[in-house]
Amino acid sequence: MKDERLDEWRRRSREVFTIAWPIGLMIRLVRHVFDIDGTWAYLVQLVVGVGVVVSGLAWAMTVALLRRRSAPPVAEVGGEKPTPVQTVRVAPPNSLVFVMDDRVGEIPDDCGAAPVVATSSCVVVGTLAEIDGETEVRLSGPDDFAGAEELTMAWSGTIDTAGALEVTTSHADVLASMQLQRAGSVRVAVWTNDRHQPDVVWIVVG
Numbered sequence: 001m002k003d004e005r006l007d008e009w010r011r012r013s014r015e016v017f018t019i020a021w022p023i024g025l026m027i028r029l030v031r032h033v034f035d036i037d038g039t040w041a042y043l044v045q046l047v048v049g050v051g052v053v054v055s056g057l058a059w060a061m062t063v064a065l066l067r068r069r070s071a072p073p074v075a076e077v078g079g080e081k082p083t084p085v086q087t088v089r090v091a092p093p094n095s096l097v098f099v100m101d102d103r104v105g106e107i108p109d110d111c112g113a114a115p116v117v118a119t120s121s122c123v124v125v126g127t128l129a130e131i132d133g134e135t136e137v138r139l140s141g142p143d144d145f146a147g148a149e150e151l152t153m154a155w156s157g158t159i160d161t162a163g164a165l166e167v168t169t170s171h172a173d174v175l176a177s178m179q180l181q182r183a184g185s186v187r188v189a190v191w192t193n194d195r196h197q198p199d200v201v202w203i204v205v206g
Helices: 002-034 038-070
Strands: 086-090 096-100 116-118 122-126 135-140 152-161 164-168 174-179 184-192 200-205
Touching: 086 174, 096 152, 116 152, 122 152, 122 184, 135 174
Parallel strands: 135 200
Antiparallel strands: 086 135, 096 122, 096 164, 116 122, 152 184, 164 174, 184 200
């Protein structure tokens, strides 16, 4: 997570530099071509600077909007408009999925000791064997849980978070994510359609 934040900071710094360095170049060019000094020089600097800054802000806002539109949906527990159930089909490496906030999550020492194992901040769920096919993984709040008859509760409890929850593979690939209203303990229930090798895993948070 720290590496991702550092990369984001570096990327933002490059974007700012890309916008800022042409300002000085354009001001010097205008002053040289038109031989402007004194008060007029400051006015030219102001006009050119404001123009470049406004253009840069418009460009940055457009890029941010495009990124937001292309980002995967994120559910929010307790929001006024709950998002739909997040569903993904995957053959996870090692036939395991992890439910935790990766900022505070502590993975169990033996993830394969039982179909579902947990610590105070992480739940590990076994899936259909990777070589046998894909598993449908769902993430939702309790209001969106359909409670299908073929599913039974495999685990229920609380885990500690820093304000978010993710469903990931053992390779740290994020399958689904959910923002929480606050940091602290959150209730999690795991429902599956088979005790040992389920091909449907529904994670209900809240």
